[in-house]
Amino acid sequence: MNNYLRLQFPSRSENESLARVAVASFVAQLDPTMEELTELKTAVSEAVTNAIIHGYEDRDGEVRIECALTDNTVTIVIEDEGVGIPDVEEARQPMYTSRPELERSGMGMTIMESFVDSLEVESMIGRGTRVTMIKTFGADRVQM
Template identity: 75%
Template sequence: MSSRVSPSVAVENYIRLQFPSKSENESFARVAVASFVAQLDPTLEELTEIKTAVSEAVTNAIIHGYENSFGEVRIECSILDHTVKITIEDDGAGIEDISVARQPLYTSRPDLERSGMGMTIMETFMDLMELESSPGCGTRVTLVKTVGDDPSQQPS
């Protein structure tokens, strides 16, 4: 499931991160993405929403994608105009039934007392949340949000 930013794709700026599926790397991912997005001068609310959505996606990759095994999580962020696109990807267990996984309160790990609200939070805080997954092949979450003062969003 490669989502590499191609030079032929129109972007103003981008970053790529890759790190081991260790829970302590979730905060690194959240802060790194927030630092990258800061160039758009987002509001505190927008930045908090992005950080929370990234945190949920990375935690899902670590907890559900790799469970008790080692793997890598990849993040790509790109900016075009005032829109940020964030892709979080793993090569872990994948999701058996995406429609079930997207249901509020669903969790595949009730033993960890997970709330099952991660997908709902991502969908609520972002303008777009896409989920692609294949059992045994991993999962890709794409998050898109327009932030800051986008001139095209201003009334005439």
């Protein structure tokens, strides 16, 4: 069996740091570089923040994170049961935001995509969103 982590928490912005630290602590066993760890923490922060701010807007809900390790690769799934994304391809465009009144940068998905090896976003209106990120550690390290 692969090693895994499951975490569920209320959709409160103060729990975003909990998600970052929990995932970082979990993947520490793969001995990532500081850069790899920082990139992963940033990607997790963006996904969790999107779930809280955009998924649930101004209502309470839950965010779930599942992480699984296979060799030197982590798969992270972040889910909400929020409003869903009407057009995932549009949402993946740089500078797009569904809540311009919050003065968000609209770069969340672009940032996630740049810091992981694979990003998949599935969403259904009224049912929620599932973000799957895959990152392999040590892929760019020179072997001596």
